[in-house]
Structure formats: structure tokens, C-alpha cells
Amino acid sequence: MPDTIPTALPAALPALAPGHVRHGSSIGQPLTRRDGALKVTGAARFAADNHPPGMLHAVMAVASIAHGRVQSLDIAAARAHPGVVEVMTSSNAPKLARHPDQTGQPFTYKLDLLQDDRVRYANQPIAVVIAETLEAATEGALLLRPTYAAEPSSTSLDQAERFVPDTVGVGSPPNETSGDVAAGLADADSRIEATYDTAPQYHNAMEPHAVVARWDGDRLFLDTPSQGLSMAQARIAGLFGIDAADIHIESPFLGGGFGSKGAVWAPQVLGIMAARLVGRPVKLVTRREQMFGPVGHRAPTRQTLRLGADRDGHLTAVDHHTLTASSTFDDFFEPSGRVSHTLYETPNLRTTHEAVRLDTGTPFFMRAPGEASGSAALESAVDELAEACGMDPLAFRIANYAEQEPKSGKPFTSKKLRDCYARGAERFGWASRPLQPRTLRDEAGLLVGWGMGTASFPALMMQATARATLHADGTGLIELGAHDMGQGAWTAFAQIGADGLGLDAAAVELRIGNSALPNAGMAGGSAHTATAGSAIHDAATAAIRALADLATGDERSALFGAGNQGVVARDGRLHRKDDEQRSERYADILARAGRASLSADGKAAPNAANQAQYAAHAHGAVFAEVKIHPTLGQIRVTRLVGAFAAGAIINPRLVTSQYYGGMIWGVSFALHEHALHDPRTGRVMNANFAEYRVPVNADIPDMEAILVEEDDPYVNALGVKGVGEIGITGTVGAIANAVWHATGIRVRRLPITLERLL
Amino acid sequence: MNRFDYVRAASVAEAVAAWVPGASFLAGGTNLLDLMKGDIVRPSRLIDITRIPGLDSIEPLADGGLRIGALVRNSDLARDRHVSGTYPALAEALLSGASGQLRNAATTAGNAMQRTRCAYFYDPASACNKRDPGAGCDARGGDTRLHAVLGWSAHCIATNPSDFCVPLAALDAVVEIAGRSGTREVALEAFHTLPGDHPETETVLEEGEMILAVRLPPEAAGFAAHSRYLKVRERTSYAFAVVSAAASLRLAQGRIAEARLALGGVAAKPWRAREAERLLIGRLPDAAAWTECAAAALSGAHPSGDNDFKIDLARRLVATAFARAAAGTPDRLPALPASPFAVPVVSSGVHAFA
Incomplete structure (x- = not known):
């Protein structure tokens, strides 16, 4: 999710992959999802599939104004509806131990939990109706017929006063400069200035935020999807004044997260409050239209880029200004400019951010926050400058290839972007692209355009712990409170665990997805596999070391005395490194020691020394072909080729799927997604899947994701970078640039709509 | 609920x-x-x-017409060989609507009765004269990109979302209606009403009346060789029309003997453009004819908000639809029915240079 993650513990990770790991036994294999059959048969139990005995259904009533107060609710009408058990409003909602506007911890945002009658955005919860059936609760919520004292609202970048936020993203400075941008622009032989608008977008996972809450005294049992189990525990504990350890959260599967489940939001807490109020288990599922407000979104941006280049097409200056928005009551600022810090070599670089406050819910991390919107603008602007220089857009990018990170001057931990360019371009056939726009047509007379964009995303490390166990029966167990959002944690983490333990993946049991397990941090920032995977690796390494200690110190073992030489763990046996013929089964080692099992803990954290020395990013290149009807303006993406280098690949099948997902979201960003706020009321007028358009299958072309090999000795012990978010970057610009190449028209307002091409 | x-x-x-x-x-x-x-x-x-x-049958009639029962599912109708062969624009329109799942459930009568997709109609917190006569119209001055450009009134600028009804209007379909006092018939073109002072009234159905069937007259079969439905939309399926057109021609000795044109997505009803049709009679089927016809079809159009592009787009669409109709109905239903794109997303990677 975020682009930089503050960490409390600057703990160093001890060196690199220990010798006992033989990558490739499980790691690197394109295993199918372990949970695939459960999901396609409907047997996978998502949060809202749970129905504890005595459970009631809760439905939120939400505000239809964006700013003001609730004046009245017809509580009597709702209560009179058959099946309605209780109506929770600001007058009877359980009082909280901590006001929900009291935040302070990282990733904690202000929540609207019926503590008063104010309305800060449309679709804010204003009451909860609890009933014996979903139908009764739904109708009860309608019968409340609220009235309001509405105040004027602003939901557009043009409607509010600008200011410079203290920080953007996660603690990044809003304005950063190196060199002299004005001088760089003045010296340029070619320069462009262009302003790009990106639309507000709302994450809409197939599974909306849902909770099934059950209290047992002051102990709380929850089924709710979470990208950060321990953070969720901490937030809920603070709100209710209970011990985090008394909160048990089950979250075995998420029906998509995309950042929106990185925090606990109001609907989930309201379900918990409702359960406390009525003294029975309660299920609350956010309705689709209610996803547009209380659970985070991507704010709109307006980005102005001024770029200059010399006669040879080398950048002389990059000036990237972002205007974005947060809510009136909390701070989250999309850090769009940060992508310019890492991509292209330039002596003069400035990124600035301004913001306005709008009467919307608070924006939040949404797949590649900052990088997605920032890359859309930067890649478009680079294309415009390449055109101004009379250069091929790929040649221009290669001419400005950054050997060190432009902002920091640090070398990269690894960077195979040249290979991405080369392999993507070759596969796509880029070399035959004519420089001039509106020169390609297909056999049906449609305009054809080719465009490209560079993809990048930081390779982050967070913190996680894990436990690895070897059983006397020769099987292994990996335990950690990790999160499967659909990316394939159930499979990839088993692969990492299997290699770490020297076992076949089928012999390793994996337990993830509940809060009783060792804290695995959060699934965000494309860092979960890197971080939790490293913790698994560390735990498995420790387990094997402990097992080796049992063996090498025992005269009866074939491994006796191997201590300094070390051992290799493979296929359930430890082998002497200096003589692989001498080996012993794990089961025998444990049996002789009289142990039923052996466990070890592991952890992962950022390596401060490496971070001080190196810049770490995944990279890629995306090539897009669009076809456009010459008179009607309708647009279709007809080909997408992405080539990505992201360190070691745990499971190429799952990674390819992540790249596809990101590229598809890029299509959506470029051509479809746009939350339409009515300027008078602030309501989102297309809060449904018919009119808040995302691509359908038929919109998605032949896609190809090329996995470029990249060996990274620094990012973490596994050499893994993230792959979850990078696919959306690069793709948006590639499509916008292809639209220009097809038509000769630069559409600088995303999503691109057909009337701009008429 | x-x-x-x-x-x-x-x-x-x-x-x-x-x-x-x-x-x-x-x-x-x-x-x-x-x-x-x-x-x-x-x-x-x-x-x-x-x-x-008895309401779910497709019956070819002795006079050469066709009777479509009220309960015939959209997907069954579109895939009926006689229907797609004789009334290709009808099949294309049906298959361009909604999604496969919805078409499997949606019926002939229900399609004709579907309500507008105006966001303000769908939002109970907005004023809407359809939902609450006299309340006002919050669509005006709101997001109006997809609203009407023909036949709207100060009280309502919503459009009818049906694809199916557009070729039905062009082909002079008739709606059979049953009520307590017996049965009656009304031309589909007259079935939906313009908003005027009463946008809450959307059809001529009296209270308690229901649709029994939709009937195509024998003449409708005369356009089989030159009929297309073309729909501009913002994704490839599961999207309502920005603008759509059903264009049908009967050619004789290389000239236009008869033309039919109806537009979708532009008004509160499928918009039959009779004046524009007449302009084509006796003309050569060429670009000049289509341009003139398109101009006539939109001659009364006015933007109802920030949607004047729809007028230009509709003109372009009419011309394109007639050009396609003149080129001849394809032998088989296109893979992407009604799409400006003739083929699904594929690419050979080889392109002719213009």
C-alpha cells in the first residue's frame, strides 16, 4: 500500500540466504492455488458466510447529504417493522472507550461511529438497524427517512481552498527539490508543460467490508476481512477499552482488498457495537453503494508537469506538481509526485504537492497510492516530451535511464529495467512503430495506436513474525497471521515454508488468517510476500538450525560433528554439506531426541543498513495497442504486453496473475473508472456496478506478462520484491499514449472518454 | 424492500x-x-x-409477420434462427443489451417496460418528477452527460434505456395489450410517451393493463438484407447506449426504396426519425445521403445539459449505421453485436499504413 513505511524497530536482518536453502524445489514452481478448489466450489468461508447461532442482521442507514447534521430519524417506524430488534443511533450507540476521532497510531483514521449527529460526507453511517432477517433490517433502515440540516459541501478540486499538507503518503515531505528546476527548464531545447486530471476512484472488492461479531463478556470474536490483523486488533481494542489479546479475528480469505481492508472501517466497528448493544451475534455487510464513502478511496488529482530536454533528448528538468484532496476531517494525501523521484535521470528535480479538503470520506491506500496516479501523469508527460524532441518514446526513456535513483543518488539493489524494455518491446513489435500519430489503421479502417509506459513500485520491507515446526512424523507446520487477499498467500507461503524446512510443499501445513497466530504485520505496500515470506524463511531456518544442533551434537547421528561445515536440509533429511552421502531423516533425529516436534520463531524487518545504502524498486515496461473508431470515438485496448523485473519469483503463476490484475486495473483507470459526485449535493451518483464502470471481460485484450529474471542480493533473504501494485503503474500512461498515437489527440483527463476523440 | x-x-x-x-x-x-x-x-x-x-412463444404469422409472446426471454428471441435471419437488427440489439445472465431472465414485455437509468431517478434523495410528480428534476444542472437531446421537457430529461425497442420502433412493431375491458393494440412507436408535463407517465398502458405480445408486421421482413443496429457505449458489454441506432434499408435497382431509422439513448422513447427516412427514398445509398439523413434525424435536438456531444455523435452514428446497412447484413451475427468494432479483441500485430 504505502510508498514508505515508518518502522519502529530498525532491526537488521542477518545477512542473506543461508546455505541450506535450495531455491527451486518449491519456490519458483507454478503451483496452482491451494485454496482454488475451495473457492470455485463455494466452500471457502468468507467473513459474511458465517452464521453463529442467534445471529442478527444489521444494515446501515447512510447520509444522503455531504455536510451538515441529522435532524430526525423515524426510529418508531423502523422499530415497528416486523423483525426489527433494535435501532442504533447516536442516542443509544454504546459509548466508546476512545473517541473514534482520536487516532495517532500509524494507519489509523477517524471513523464515524454514531457518536454524534454530524455528517461529514455522503454515505456516512447515521444509524444501524438490527433485525432477525436481512430483509427486515434493510427495510427498517429505509423507514428511518432521515431529515437533515444540510450545509454547503465541496467535492471537487475546484471548490475548495488549497494548502500545502505537512506530509503526503506515509510521512513523506510534500515538496522536495534537487538542483535548479527553473534553470534546467530555461536551458532546455525542448520543453513541455501539461496538466493531467485523474478521477476519484473507489476500491470495490467483490467482497464488501463485512463483519460477524460475537461478544463473550469482554472477549470479542470476529469474522472480518483484514489486510492487517494485529492493527485491526489494536484499533478495536482501543475503541472498546479491551485487551487486544481478547479480540480474536478470523480472516482466512479476503474477496479482494486493494488497500481498503488495511484498516478497520466504520461498518465493521458498527457491527461490533450493534452486537454489544443487542447482546447477540450480529452480521453487518456493507452494501455496494455504501462502499462509496466510509471505506476509503483514491482522491482525484490534478498534476502539472513541466519537463525540459536538451538537443540529445536528455532531461534537463522535471517539475511535478500535484493537487489532490483529503477529507475535511482527516489527512491522507495521494503522493503522486514520488514516482518522479525514481524513474528518470535528471539534474534538476522538483516535486510539490498541494491539497484541498473535500466533504468526502477520507481517501486511503488504493492499489499503488501515488504511484498509479503519478505514473499516469509522468508517463504521459514523458511521451509528450519525446514527441517534442522528435524521438521514439522508448528511445527517449532509455536515453534518460537512471543508473542511480535520481532523488537520492543511491544505487539500486537491482534494476533490470533495460531488460524489461528490450523484452517487452520485442514481444510487442515496437520497432516497427511509426513516430507520427494517426498513421496506423487496421484492415477494418480503425485507428490504431501504440504507446508505452515505464512501471515502477518501491520494494518495501515491513515487520512480521512467524513460527515453524517440524513434527516427528516428518511433516512441517508454518504459522503466522498472514493475509490472503486473493494474491495467493496460501500457496506462496507454503512454498517458502517448504523450501525453508527442506520438505515437499505437500508435507507442509500452513496456518494463516487469524489473529491468534504470530503477528505477520500487514498485507500492503506490495510487501507481504517479501516480509512475511522472510519471516517464514527465518523461522524455518531457525527450526532447521535447532534440528541440526540436535543431530550434530549427538554421537549417534550420521551428522555428528558437522557443526562448522553446516548441513543442507532436503526432502525431509539433513545432509552434511561436506559429504552429502551422510544424512539423516528429520523424524529419526527428533525420535532419538525424544521430541514429538520442534518449533522455532522467526522474524523479518527492514534492513536499515541496506536501506541507507540502496534504493529498492521493482520495475517494468508496459506496451499497449488501442483501436479507435475513426468517427465514433469508441476505444478498445487490443493488446497489452508488460515485462516486469521484481526480484525472485516465488510462484510464476500467481505473479503473472498479479501483473494481469494490475494491468487490467490500468485499463480501468485509463478508460473507465470515475466516481461522479453531484456538485450540488456531494453524493456519488454512480455508486453501483452498472454506472461506476470497470472493464468487463470483453474489454480485456490478449495480455502478456513477461517475468524478467532479476537477482537481488539486498532486498531481503529471499530476494523478493513486490508484484501486487506495479502492474497498474505504466499501464495507464501506455494506454493514454496509445490513444494519442492513434488519433493525434492528447486527452489529459482520465478516464479518457469518447467525446474527447470526436 | x-x-x-x-x-x-x-x-x-x-x-x-x-x-x-x-x-x-x-x-x-x-x-x-x-x-x-x-x-x-x-x-x-x-x-x-x-x-x-402461452405467453412464451415466438409465432410466425400467416401474413408473414411475427408474434413474440410477452414472456419470451431476450436470449431465446435473439438466438431464434427465424428472428435473427429475418430481423437481424433486432437480434443485434437484444444481444448488445445488459449481460448474458440478465438476457436469460429478461422478457419481451419487461424490456419494453424497463425504467430509465437516470441516476437521479435511481437516487431517492434526489428530486424526480417521475418518482414524485411535481417534486422537480435534479438531473437538470447535475451530471447530464448521458441524458436526452430529443423530446425532453423542463420536467424530465431522462432517456429510455432499451436497445430492443429501437429496432422494434423502426420496424413498425405493434404492442398487444390486455386489460379488464379486453385487449387492444398500439404501435410501439406510440407505446412510450415523451415526458411533457407528466414524466411520471412513461407508456400508454392504462392502470391494470399488461403486455401480451409484440407483433412485427409482414413489411418488417423486407429489410432483412440491409439492417443493422449500432450502439456506442463505454465498455464492450454491460453498458447502456450513449447513443444507438437501428438502420434498415430496402434497395431496388441500386437505389433506396424504403428506409427505416430509430435512435436509442437520445429521448424518453425509442426515437423514430420518419422525416429523415423519407429523405432517403429514391436516393443512391451513398455518404451524401447518410449525412443529409443524419442531419434531418437530429434537426430538433437540443442538449439538456452538458451533453451536446451526443447530438454530433448521433449524427455520426446514423451515417455509420446506414453505411453498414447498405453494405449488407452480415451472414452471421457479429461476435460483438452492435459494436462499432466488428471483431472481438484480437490483434494480428500487422497493420496497413494509411
Whole structure:
């Protein structure tokens, strides 16, 4: 999710992959999802599939104004509806131990939990109706017929006063400069200035935020999807004044997260409050239209880029200004400019951010926050400058290839972007692209355009712990409170665990997805596999070391005395490194020691020394072909080729799927997604899947994701970078640039709509 | 959703007799149930007509016409060989609407009865003269990109979302209606009404009346060789038309003997453009003819907000649709029915240079 993650513990990770790991036994294999059959048969139990005995259904009533107060609710009408058990409003909602506007911890945002009658955005919860059936609760919520004292609202970048936020993203400075941008622009032989608008977008996972809450005294049992189990525990504990350890959260599967489940939001807490109020288990599922407000979104941006280049097409200056928005009551600022810090070599670089406050819910991390919107603008602007220089857009990018990170001057931990360019371009056939726009047509007379964009995303490390166990029966167990959002944690983490333990993946049991397990941090920032995977690796390494200690110190073992030489763990046996013929089964080692099992803990954290020395990013290149009807303006993406280098690949099948997902979201960003706020009321007028358009299958072309090999000795012990978010970057610009190449028209307002091409 | 009575009718007579003020007939339910869930309509009684025998057949008539029962599913109708062969624009229109799942449930009568997709109609917190006569129209001055450019009034700028009804209007379809006082017929073109001072009235159905069938006259078969439906939309499927057009021609000795044109997505009803049709008679089927016809078809158009692009787009669409119709109905239904793109997303990577 975020682009930089503050960490409390600057703990160093001890060196690199220990010798006992033989990558490739499980790691690197394109295993199918372990949970695939459960999901396609409907047997996978998502949060809202749970129905504890005595459970009631809760439905939120939400505000239809964006700013003001609730004046009245017809509580009597709702209560009179058959099946309605209780109506929770600001007058009877359980009082909280901590006001929900009291935040302070990282990733904690202000929540609207019926503590008063104010309305800060449309679709804010204003009451909860609890009933014996979903139908009764739904109708009860309608019968409340609220009235309001509405105040004027602003939901557009043009409607509010600008200011410079203290920080953007996660603690990044809003304005950063190196060199002299004005001088760089003045010296340029070619320069462009262009302003790009990106639309507000709302994450809409197939599974909306849902909770099934059950209290047992002051102990709380929850089924709710979470990208950060321990953070969720901490937030809920603070709100209710209970011990985090008394909160048990089950979250075995998420029906998509995309950042929106990185925090606990109001609907989930309201379900918990409702359960406390009525003294029975309660299920609350956010309705689709209610996803547009209380659970985070991507704010709109307006980005102005001024770029200059010399006669040879080398950048002389990059000036990237972002205007974005947060809510009136909390701070989250999309850090769009940060992508310019890492991509292209330039002596003069400035990124600035301004913001306005709008009467919307608070924006939040949404797949590649900052990088997605920032890359859309930067890649478009680079294309415009390449055109101004009379250069091929790929040649221009290669001419400005950054050997060190432009902002920091640090070398990269690894960077195979040249290979991405080369392999993507070759596969796509880029070399035959004519420089001039509106020169390609297909056999049906449609305009054809080719465009490209560079993809990048930081390779982050967070913190996680894990436990690895070897059983006397020769099987292994990996335990950690990790999160499967659909990316394939159930499979990839088993692969990492299997290699770490020297076992076949089928012999390793994996337990993830509940809060009783060792804290695995959060699934965000494309860092979960890197971080939790490293913790698994560390735990498995420790387990094997402990097992080796049992063996090498025992005269009866074939491994006796191997201590300094070390051992290799493979296929359930430890082998002497200096003589692989001498080996012993794990089961025998444990049996002789009289142990039923052996466990070890592991952890992962950022390596401060490496971070001080190196810049770490995944990279890629995306090539897009669009076809456009010459008179009607309708647009279709007809080909997408992405080539990505992201360190070691745990499971190429799952990674390819992540790249596809990101590229598809890029299509959506470029051509479809746009939350339409009515300027008078602030309501989102297309809060449904018919009119808040995302691509359908038929919109998605032949896609190809090329996995470029990249060996990274620094990012973490596994050499893994993230792959979850990078696919959306690069793709948006590639499509916008292809639209220009097809038509000769630069559409600088995303999503691109057909009337701009008429 | 409100609590309601549910009546399952075994015959048309039973269905009509079961009607009370506030009742709705239920067929596929693909629109009605959404409206109920959204608190847009709150019928006191649902009269389920889906078990009435005899309403689900497609009958070629002795006179060369076709009778389509009220309960014929959209997907069944579109895939009927006689229908797609004789009325290709109709099949294209059907297959360009909604999604496969919805078309499997949606019926002929229900399609004709579907309500507008105006966001302000769907938002109970907005003023809407359709939902609440006299309340006002919050669409005006709001997001109007997809609203009407023809036939709208100060009280309502919504459009009819049906694809199916557009070629039906072009082909002079007739709606058979049953009520307590018997049956009657009305031309489909006259079935939907313009908003005027009463946008709450959307069809000529009297209270308690239901659709029995839609009938195509014998003449409708005369356009089989040159009929297209073309729909501009913002994704490849599951999207309502920005603008659509059904264009049909009868050619004789290289000239246009007869032309039919109706537009979708531009007005509160499928918009039959009779004046524009007449301009084509006797003309050569060429670009000049289409341009003139398109201009005439949109001659009365005015933007109802920030949507003047739709007028230009509709003109372009009319010309393109007629050019395609003149080129001849394809031998088989296109893979992407009604799309400006003739083929699905594929690419050879080889392109001719213009």
C-alpha cells in the first residue's frame, strides 16, 4: 500500500540466504492455488458466510447529504417493522472507550461511529438497524427517512481552498527539490508543460467490508476481512477499552482488498457495537453503494508537469506538481509526485504537492497510492516530451535511464529495467512503430495506436513474525497471521515454508488468517510476500538450525560433528554439506531426541543498513495497442504486453496473475473508472456496478506478462520484491499514449472518454 | 424492500383480475426487483405472470409477420434462427443489451417496460418528477452527460434505456395489450410517451393493463438484407447506449426504396426519425445521403445539459449505421453485436499504413 513505511524497530536482518536453502524445489514452481478448489466450489468461508447461532442482521442507514447534521430519524417506524430488534443511533450507540476521532497510531483514521449527529460526507453511517432477517433490517433502515440540516459541501478540486499538507503518503515531505528546476527548464531545447486530471476512484472488492461479531463478556470474536490483523486488533481494542489479546479475528480469505481492508472501517466497528448493544451475534455487510464513502478511496488529482530536454533528448528538468484532496476531517494525501523521484535521470528535480479538503470520506491506500496516479501523469508527460524532441518514446526513456535513483543518488539493489524494455518491446513489435500519430489503421479502417509506459513500485520491507515446526512424523507446520487477499498467500507461503524446512510443499501445513497466530504485520505496500515470506524463511531456518544442533551434537547421528561445515536440509533429511552421502531423516533425529516436534520463531524487518545504502524498486515496461473508431470515438485496448523485473519469483503463476490484475486495473483507470459526485449535493451518483464502470471481460485484450529474471542480493533473504501494485503503474500512461498515437489527440483527463476523440 | 402481496397468476384473466392500485406485474424481474431494492418503487402487490401458459412463444404469422409472446426471454428471441435471419437488427440489439445472465431472465414485455437509468431517478434523495410528480428534476444542472437531446421537457430529461425497442420502433412493431375491458393494440412507436408535463407517465398502458405480445408486421421482413443496429457505449458489454441506432434499408435497382431509422439513448422513447427516412427514398445509398439523413434525424435536438456531444455523435452514428446497412447484413451475427468494432479483441500485430 504505502510508498514508505515508518518502522519502529530498525532491526537488521542477518545477512542473506543461508546455505541450506535450495531455491527451486518449491519456490519458483507454478503451483496452482491451494485454496482454488475451495473457492470455485463455494466452500471457502468468507467473513459474511458465517452464521453463529442467534445471529442478527444489521444494515446501515447512510447520509444522503455531504455536510451538515441529522435532524430526525423515524426510529418508531423502523422499530415497528416486523423483525426489527433494535435501532442504533447516536442516542443509544454504546459509548466508546476512545473517541473514534482520536487516532495517532500509524494507519489509523477517524471513523464515524454514531457518536454524534454530524455528517461529514455522503454515505456516512447515521444509524444501524438490527433485525432477525436481512430483509427486515434493510427495510427498517429505509423507514428511518432521515431529515437533515444540510450545509454547503465541496467535492471537487475546484471548490475548495488549497494548502500545502505537512506530509503526503506515509510521512513523506510534500515538496522536495534537487538542483535548479527553473534553470534546467530555461536551458532546455525542448520543453513541455501539461496538466493531467485523474478521477476519484473507489476500491470495490467483490467482497464488501463485512463483519460477524460475537461478544463473550469482554472477549470479542470476529469474522472480518483484514489486510492487517494485529492493527485491526489494536484499533478495536482501543475503541472498546479491551485487551487486544481478547479480540480474536478470523480472516482466512479476503474477496479482494486493494488497500481498503488495511484498516478497520466504520461498518465493521458498527457491527461490533450493534452486537454489544443487542447482546447477540450480529452480521453487518456493507452494501455496494455504501462502499462509496466510509471505506476509503483514491482522491482525484490534478498534476502539472513541466519537463525540459536538451538537443540529445536528455532531461534537463522535471517539475511535478500535484493537487489532490483529503477529507475535511482527516489527512491522507495521494503522493503522486514520488514516482518522479525514481524513474528518470535528471539534474534538476522538483516535486510539490498541494491539497484541498473535500466533504468526502477520507481517501486511503488504493492499489499503488501515488504511484498509479503519478505514473499516469509522468508517463504521459514523458511521451509528450519525446514527441517534442522528435524521438521514439522508448528511445527517449532509455536515453534518460537512471543508473542511480535520481532523488537520492543511491544505487539500486537491482534494476533490470533495460531488460524489461528490450523484452517487452520485442514481444510487442515496437520497432516497427511509426513516430507520427494517426498513421496506423487496421484492415477494418480503425485507428490504431501504440504507446508505452515505464512501471515502477518501491520494494518495501515491513515487520512480521512467524513460527515453524517440524513434527516427528516428518511433516512441517508454518504459522503466522498472514493475509490472503486473493494474491495467493496460501500457496506462496507454503512454498517458502517448504523450501525453508527442506520438505515437499505437500508435507507442509500452513496456518494463516487469524489473529491468534504470530503477528505477520500487514498485507500492503506490495510487501507481504517479501516480509512475511522472510519471516517464514527465518523461522524455518531457525527450526532447521535447532534440528541440526540436535543431530550434530549427538554421537549417534550420521551428522555428528558437522557443526562448522553446516548441513543442507532436503526432502525431509539433513545432509552434511561436506559429504552429502551422510544424512539423516528429520523424524529419526527428533525420535532419538525424544521430541514429538520442534518449533522455532522467526522474524523479518527492514534492513536499515541496506536501506541507507540502496534504493529498492521493482520495475517494468508496459506496451499497449488501442483501436479507435475513426468517427465514433469508441476505444478498445487490443493488446497489452508488460515485462516486469521484481526480484525472485516465488510462484510464476500467481505473479503473472498479479501483473494481469494490475494491468487490467490500468485499463480501468485509463478508460473507465470515475466516481461522479453531484456538485450540488456531494453524493456519488454512480455508486453501483452498472454506472461506476470497470472493464468487463470483453474489454480485456490478449495480455502478456513477461517475468524478467532479476537477482537481488539486498532486498531481503529471499530476494523478493513486490508484484501486487506495479502492474497498474505504466499501464495507464501506455494506454493514454496509445490513444494519442492513434488519433493525434492528447486527452489529459482520465478516464479518457469518447467525446474527447470526436 | 417493502412487504408486499405476492400473487401467482395462472392465466391472463387471473393476472388482470388480481390487479389493484399499487400493484405491479412481475416477469423477469431484472429491473423491477432492483427498483424495489433501491426503494425506488414500493409495489403493494406483485402479480407474477411467469407461469401463465402461452405467453412464451415466438409465432410466425400467416401474413408473414411475427408474434413474440410477452414472456419470451431476450436470449431465446435473439438466438431464434427465424428472428435473427429475418430481423437481424433486432437480434443485434437484444444481444448488445445488459449481460448474458440478465438476457436469460429478461422478457419481451419487461424490456419494453424497463425504467430509465437516470441516476437521479435511481437516487431517492434526489428530486424526480417521475418518482414524485411535481417534486422537480435534479438531473437538470447535475451530471447530464448521458441524458436526452430529443423530446425532453423542463420536467424530465431522462432517456429510455432499451436497445430492443429501437429496432422494434423502426420496424413498425405493434404492442398487444390486455386489460379488464379486453385487449387492444398500439404501435410501439406510440407505446412510450415523451415526458411533457407528466414524466411520471412513461407508456400508454392504462392502470391494470399488461403486455401480451409484440407483433412485427409482414413489411418488417423486407429489410432483412440491409439492417443493422449500432450502439456506442463505454465498455464492450454491460453498458447502456450513449447513443444507438437501428438502420434498415430496402434497395431496388441500386437505389433506396424504403428506409427505416430509430435512435436509442437520445429521448424518453425509442426515437423514430420518419422525416429523415423519407429523405432517403429514391436516393443512391451513398455518404451524401447518410449525412443529409443524419442531419434531418437530429434537426430538433437540443442538449439538456452538458451533453451536446451526443447530438454530433448521433449524427455520426446514423451515417455509420446506414453505411453498414447498405453494405449488407452480415451472414452471421457479429461476435460483438452492435459494436462499432466488428471483431472481438484480437490483434494480428500487422497493420496497413494509411
